[in-house]
Amino acid sequence: MAGDEVYWPDELFADLDRTGPVPLYFQVSSRLQEAIRSGAIPGGARLDNEISISQRLGLSRPTVRRAIQEVVDKGLLVRRRGIGTQVVQGQVTRQVELTSLYEDLQSAHHEPGTTVLAHDTVPATAVVAEKLGVAKGSDVIYLRRQRRTDGVPVAVLENYLPPEFADITTGQLESHGLYQVLRARGVTIRVAQQKIGARRAQGDEGELLDIEKGGPVLTMERVAYDNSGRAIEYGHHCYRPDMYSFETTLVAK
Amino acid sequence: MAGDEVYWPDELFADLDRTGPVPLYFQVSSRLQEAIRSGAIPGGARLDNEISISQRLGLSRPTVRRAIQEVVDKGLLVRRRGIGTQVVQGQVTRQVELTSLYEDLQSAHHEPGTTVLAHDTVPATAVVAEKLGVAKGSDVIYLRRQRRTDGVPVAVLENYLPPEFADITTGQLESHGLYQVLRARGVTIRVAQQKIGARRAQGDEGELLDIEKGGPVLTMERVAYDNSGRAIEYGHHCYRPDMYSFETTLVAK
DNA sequence: AAGTGGTCTAGACCACATC
DNA sequence: ATGTGGTCTAGACCACTTA
Numbered sequence: 001m002a003g004d005e006v007y008w009p010d011e012l013f014a015d016l017d018r019t020g021p022v023p024l025y026f027q028v029s030s031r032l033q034e035a036i037r038s039g040a041i042p043g044g045a046r047l048d049n050e051i052s053i054s055q056r057l058g059l060s061r062p063t064v065r066r067a068i069q070e071v072v073d074k075g076l077l078v079r080r081r082g083i084g085t086q087v088v089q090g091q092v093t094r095q096v097e098l099t100s101l102y103e104d105l106q107s108a109h110h111e112p113g114t115t116v117l118a119h120d121t122v123p124a125t126a127v128v129a130e131k132l133g134v135a136k137g138s139d140v141i142y143l144r145r146q147r148r149t150d151g152v153p154v155a156v157l158e159n160y161l162p163p164e165f166a167d168i169t170t171g172q173l174e175s176h177g178l179y180q181v182l183r184a185r186g187v188t189i190r191v192a193q194q195k196i197g198a199r200r201a202q203g204d205e206g207e208l209l210d211i212e213k214g215g216p217v218l219t220m221e222r223v224a225y226d227n228s229g230r231a232i233e234y235g236h237h238c239y240r241p242d243m244y245s246f247e248t249t250l251v252a253k
Numbered sequence: 254m255a256g257d258e259v260y261w262p263d264e265l266f267a268d269l270d271r272t273g274p275v276p277l278y279f280q281v282s283s284r285l286q287e288a289i290r291s292g293a294i295p296g297g298a299r300l301d302n303e304i305s306i307s308q309r310l311g312l313s314r315p316t317v318r319r320a321i322q323e324v325v326d327k328g329l330l331v332r333r334r335g336i337g338t339q340v341v342q343g344q345v346t347r348q349v350e351l352t353s354l355y356e357d358l359q360s361a362h363h364e365p366g367t368t369v370l371a372h373d374t375v376p377a378t379a380v381v382a383e384k385l386g387v388a389k390g391s392d393v394i395y396l397r398r399q400r401r402t403d404g405v406p407v408a409v410l411e412n413y414l415p416p417e418f419a420d421i422t423t424g425q426l427e428s429h430g431l432y433q434v435l436r437a438r439g440v441t442i443r444v445a446q447q448k449i450g451a452r453r454a455q456g457d458e459g460e461l462l463d464i465e466k467g468g469p470v471l472t473m474e475r476v477a478y479d480n481s482g483r484a485i486e487y488g489h490h491c492y493r494p495d496m497y498s499f500e501t502t503l504v505a506k
Numbered sequence: 507a508a509g510t511g512g513t514c515t516a517g518a519c520c521a522c523a524t525c
Numbered sequence: 526a527t528g529t530g531g532t533c534t535a536g537a538c539c540a541c542t543t544a
Contacts, residue, residue: 021521023532043386044482049510060534065511075444078482081511082542088444088482089386133342190505191328191341197498198451198471216469218451229297229331229341245450248501252443274540276513302529313515318530334530335523 007041007087008048013057024059028067036076036087043089047077075249110149112177116170117156117208118144121163128160131223131234139163145173146208153209154243159235178233187232192224196246201238209240216241260294260340261301266310277312281320289329289340296342300330328502363402365430369423370409370461371397374416381413384476384487392416398426399461406462407496412488431486440485445477449499454491462493469494 012031016024035041047053047068054064068085071077079085122142129136141161147154159178161168165185172181179189197219206213217238224233265284269277288294300306300321307317321338324330332338375395382389394414400407412431414421418438425434432442450472459466470491477486 025532051510061536063533066532075446078443078478078480079511080480080542081540082509084510086482088478090384090446090476090478090484131343188505190331192503193328193343194501194503195498196449196471196501198469198494200469216451216453218449218471223343225331225341225343227331227333229339231343239451241451245448246499248447248449250445250447252441278513304529314517316514319513332530333523334521335528337529 006048007045008053008056009035009040010056012040016057016059025063025066025070028057028059028064029070032067032071033074033076036071041087043087045087047085047087049084073251075251111151113148113151114174115146115148116143116173117146118142119170119173121166124160128234132160132162132231134162139166141165141168143173143178149243152243153240155237155239156205156208157235157237159233161233162231182232188227189224189232190227191229192222195221197221198241199238205238209238211240218244218246220246259301260298261306261309262288262293263309265293269310269312278316278319278323281310281312281317282323285320285324286327286329289324294340296340298340300338300340302337326504328504364404366401366404367427368399368401369396369426370399371395372423372426374419377413381487385413385415385484387415392419394418394421396426396431402496405496406493408490408492409458409461410488410490412486414486415484435485441480442477442485443480444482445475448474450474451494452491458491462491464493471497471499473499 012035013028016027018024032041041047048056050061050064050068054061057064068077068079072079072085076088077085078088120142121139123137124132124134124140126136128134128140129138132140134140140163141159143157143159143161145157145159147157157178165182168181176184182189198216199219200214201209201211201217205217206215209217211217218241219236219238221236222234223231226232265288266281269280271277285294294300301309303314303317303321307314310317321330321332325332325338329341330338331341373395374392376390377385377387377393379389381387381393382391385393387393393416394412396410396412396414398410398412400410410431418435421434429437435442451469452472453467454462454464454470458470459468462470464470471494472489472491474489475487476484479485
């Protein structure tokens with residue numbers, strides 16, 4: 001009765017690579033996630049305890065704990081002291097990643113398209129200057145783009161960037177996402193603060209999104225920071241609500 | 254030149270409690286966050302390295318690492334191998350926590366109010382049954398509430414719960430948030446999956462939110478799971494966009 | 507009493523960035 | 526060559542849950 005319904009498919013973890021660059025905890029957590037998402041470990045199942053797992057995998061307990069914790073943080077597992085570790089029931093959705101809309105659409109196997117509506121150097125307003133951490137009135141890059149998927153308009157994107165990105169070309173922006181362009185220049189976005197809301201379509205947004213004038217749009221405002229904590233991008237975007245939404249998984253600490 | 258602008262206010266960490274129930278890493282990370290949010294450690298500052306910190310605090314390096322990692326995960330710090338740890342520049346906003354709207358409003362020092370519009374036992378539709386993991390057509394609790402802050406309507410909330418919560422009273426719901434009522438019964442929400450979007454106000458929502466008929470509303474759909482991974486609540490809510498928005502901090506892994 | 511996850515230690519070696 | 530964070534080990538003790 002003690003060991004009822006304890007799942008731990010050892011065979012999934014048989015060939016861990018101890019020499020390559022991929023951390024052991026990452027190899028374990030990846031395969032564990034895959035096993036849960038695929039249903040190989042069913043919802044509600046209890047996992048074996050940490051000590052037993054670490055012995056069977058030939059890993060230390062901290063390493064196994066870290067692997068499990070990664071999966072807990074993604075909302076697929078739940079841990080209780082004195083009880084054990086269980087798989088969350090119900091269908092799982094993928095996490096909101098720190099990627100641009102362009103990559104979101106790409107990974108969803110659609111054909112993204114971009115029209116650059118504006119691409120200028122403008123003086124920073126008070127708001128833009130504060131968000132980017134530059135002097136008010138100093139030069140910043142202003143972008144306005146229409147984003148489509150399979151020919152259907154999805155979003156109108158307005159971005160402000162520091163002046164060092166003045167040499168980004170319109171052509172680059174029409175064939176790649178902004179974050180891809182930045183990454184190709186060695187800039188990695190590490191942290192972003194987002195605010196999601198809704199309002200009526202304003203000005204030419206209705207036309208650009210091909211929706212009724214004054215119809216509802218989903219809005220997102222974002223400030224993104226690079227490796228060193230410097231603000232790299234400030235944007236406020238609006239999305240066609242029938243074409244896009246935001247998904248999140250929250251885990252209580 | 255080596256030790257330029259390295260911040261680490263030792264005095265903030267002088268009196269750590271090694272006997273109480275609060276983990277050491279938590280004490281350190283809390284005070285570190287407070288120091289950053291208050292500006293005591295300014296944006297862009299470099300932190301001292303982990304070994305040095307652990308020696309000065311009399312803690313092991315893993316404990317210090319864990320404390321720092323907590324702050325990194327909240328988007329306040331950025332770490333780079335071979336470089337060090339730096340404070341993210343720009344104003345910081347607080348994290349979206351796994352709390353109910355009621356508690357959000359409470360903590361913002363406003364006076365929340367609730368009107369229960371419906372409180373019934375109904376047969377589960379196919380969608381509700383799937384989300385809650387119960388049989389289609391079986392009894393579930395249906396709630397519809399209007400939420401106000403300082404007398405102004407903010408949201409219309411529709412929730413479905415498993416039948417074991419049939420004894421929740423309308424009175425409880427009018428003076429507390431749903432999550433507070435659940436917690437008082439020993440149910441702790443641990444994981445939630447949310448989807449945020451926008452649409453036009455439908456039916457009586459315009460009246461209930463005191464906005465124009467057909468005006469935009471912000472929507473949120475959520476499934477919440479307890480300690481053991483069981484689905485406890487399914488809801489779809491709509492919010493007055495001028496009264497509410499969702500803020501998130503994303504950190505790349 | 508037995509079993510579980512939660513915390514903490516004191517090291518070790520490595521990969522990466524800078525000088 | 527040096528300094529940084531990233532990973533990993535092999536234990537220890539504790540708090541909590543269940544029986």
